[in-house]
Amino acid sequence: MPRNPLRAALRAAVPLIALGLATTGCSATNSPIPFLNPGTSGLDAVKQSTVQVLADGEIRSFEGSQSFHGSGSGFILDRDGHIVTNNHVVTGAGALRVRIGGNADEYPAKIVGVNECSDLAVIQLTESVDAPALGWSDRTPNPPMGVYAAGYPLGDPEFTMTKGIVSKASAAGDTSWASIRRAIEHDASIQPGNSGGPLVDEAGRVLGVNYATGNPGTGTSQFFAISAADAQPLVETLMGGDEHSIGVNGNAIRDDANGLAGVWVAGVAAGKSAAKAGLKPGDVITHLNGVALTSGTYKEYCSVLRSNDIDDAMAVRVLRLDTKEVLEGEINGRELQPVFSFENKLQGQVADSGPSAGVETTEVVDDTGAMSMLLPTSWSDRNTAPQDLLGIGRPMPSITASTNIAQLDNNAAPGIMAVYFTAVGSFTADQLIDSMVQGVGADCKETLRDNFDNNVVQGRYAAVECNGGATGTLVGILLVASSDTDPNSILVGAAAALTDGDLRAIDTALSSFTLK
Template structure:
């Protein structure tokens, strides 16, 4: 049987809002970040949890601008040490991938059984001890320690919520008193060329400050199974251990969360914009996860070439490459090789069109799917959308069409 892994316009609806599975490096398709009404409603509530700048940043330029900002914001920035107790192959560990900006301690680069230690950064956005950081810093951790300036011993943190897709997480410590917090600025109003400051713990070098500019906006990036679609690009140096730390403007306001660094070029780092925090943090605070409807299929845009190659019943629609076991699609009876032509009576001719229709729905909604089988028969099934798994969603390399 022919392998599904082909170079066509592919998408994952194993999300049902989708993450591109084909390709790697810098490739990703748009609209990974939540766009449903639930996210839009949640974004209006960010002010319940964090201080948000009410006016455009004023930038007091001068010889001491950066040092003054650093002095003012440093008490709110923390060091995070996450421990994962499990058997790992160091060579294959995502914690060892420098693109993620995380640190694997001093373990040798050989396959072995080990305890992973990831060092990252975070900052208080709420005086009651709530911290924002990257999901990849604390993902799978059995123990999370937070080092706060002015305290001799670290605090043990609990995970309030995390989101694999946007790579954001909220932690909480039992703060003995109100914690200093950072102000969230407006990344949308931050222009390319604006000066920014990155503060973090690269290579366990605490409180390292680097300066650069916003060199681009809206950058897509794929790292492993994570697909970022709207990152700030910066020339401020970001290294392993900076992950989760703030990217600040010259008014000391957070405009991004330092997340990744390009290993292929110097001075190319990436940060999650605060516009994404606006959408995600309120949901993590309320429910611990982001609500995304999930169908559970990997899909490709069908065309005449694909239809002929795989003897499909139609050359117009969305080809089902793979159906996740125990998913809504599986329970509805969809199988690989079928071509979805309609969702709730609306024609879908591309993978992105199917994604858009699913994203309009909510978790628990029932959708009607019209599909053409491999034998050319048209069928209609009903699926109840589930909650997207908060983890990597990948298609098995051995998956094949019937």
């Protein structure tokens, strides 16, 4: 097992596909390209219309920021120098250069519009260059139609064209960096660097835009293109600017073993809404507009973006691994701010479980159905029956969970006990906490009392240090809180942590607290 499994998972998840896996150089001369009329067809013309897109910039891997020199492909759309390529080829790049028709000369280009979800981008040459343009195909892709994939795989400046057939007319298009509604599956071989290049029919017309490869585990490769039926209207929209985009170069990740899921932010486009909200490379977007991003694909992320206009305010929740903070804010609204975290407040008092260790969680609902929270799957010893934990003679909805409840009662195991009161008396939060501090016994000493607010529940808490015997020092958290959804009722809880991973689990439980 790796020393740090999360580090390995994130390293593998960094969207290297966005880099094209190629290193390229520069040329200082610009030679005119022979002009062909827009909408050129015929396989002989495809080479002159297919371009290599070179992207330079900085991208974030788990080890830190690093410069990249990546490449992809594209094709010329019109005589104004507009070029169609993939979003993941260009988003986050500081500079773009284009080689045309296999020519070694390079021409500067700028981004006109991108669509993060459909993985499409329109860029434009910033110098006047006469060049051919490809037209869209009006044919319906059906097996076994003959197709050709054109582009510049692996950063090679020499033009490549491969031949194949349509294998499936409408394949599933959800990947870790895009959510395509209709993808053409074909067997014309493509590799990294082909991204954004045209898939053409036998007449040389664009049938699709190549964007992905896959291996289903059978030893065979699959190749996918965005259907022209979807790409053409989207490209027309992108000629006027971005759509379904917030300015993130991202990759969905899911690590069940460590309880981490969301969209890894490898890059943020300057001046876009994500940058204005305070998102940084290295962040993980865990929730967008209240939707948990857990699938390991862009499906949920893009469902939210497609349900909102580009300038709508969208709530966002972010895990900042650099500082181990949880932040909340809004895209097109309030900037990200740290959310209260027991892990940050108390981590120096417990053992370190690793800088990025996470935990697999399960939703736990009390037997009355009144409340639920996400708890570690390993806290499998549970009691969800109504209990009178505070000795007031009236059972209330409650959840108790631990690796071992008997050991939790003896300050020797992590866990949580939560009781939800639907009616409250005239006591204060501090009065309740005082009684709980007295109840934990002489082996525990109060070290801190303060307010807390994690944007889900808010109230008062006390931290106590307890002698856990052979298990070491245990930190207890005694809290009295109310929820925004029912401010007239209270949540009374006691939690125990031996490691900072346990504190993180307690943070997750409280931030996921839901009244049914």
